[in-house]
Amino acid sequence: MNEWNIALGALVLVLSLAAGALLSRAYFAPVAEESTRLAELMRPQEVPVNDVCWCPAEQRETLHAYHPDGRECWTCRTFTPGGA
Numbered sequence: 001m002n003e004w005n006i007a008l009g010a011l012v013l014v015l016s017l018a019a020g021a022l023l024s025r026a027y028f029a030p031v032a033e034e035s036t037r038l039a040e041l042m043r044p045q046e047v048p049v050n051d052v053c054w055c056p057a058e059q060r061e062t063l064h065a066y067h068p069d070g071r072e073c074w075t076c077r078t079f080t081p082g083g084a
């Protein structure tokens with residue numbers, strides 16, 4: 001009868017390990033998907049190119065962010081249309 005109890009205990013142990021593995025997979029899988037989505041959101045939409053040039057509003061040279069359709073002053077946010 002002692003061997004039967006040992007075999008039953010081993011069966012319960014194996015089943016609980018299998019259940020634990022399944023539960024941990026179900027628990028961690030959504031986290032992995034969420035971090036992938038966050039990485040997509042955090043990816044920059046365009047690579048900003050910065051350079052110093054003349055700001056018409058401030059009448060001095062300031063740092064500008066270049067966009068495909070113009071440039072934007074970093075200090076006063078004035079947008080000057082024109083190709084980069």
Ligand SMILES: [Zn+2]
Binds near residue numbers: 055
């Ligand atoms: Zn400016």
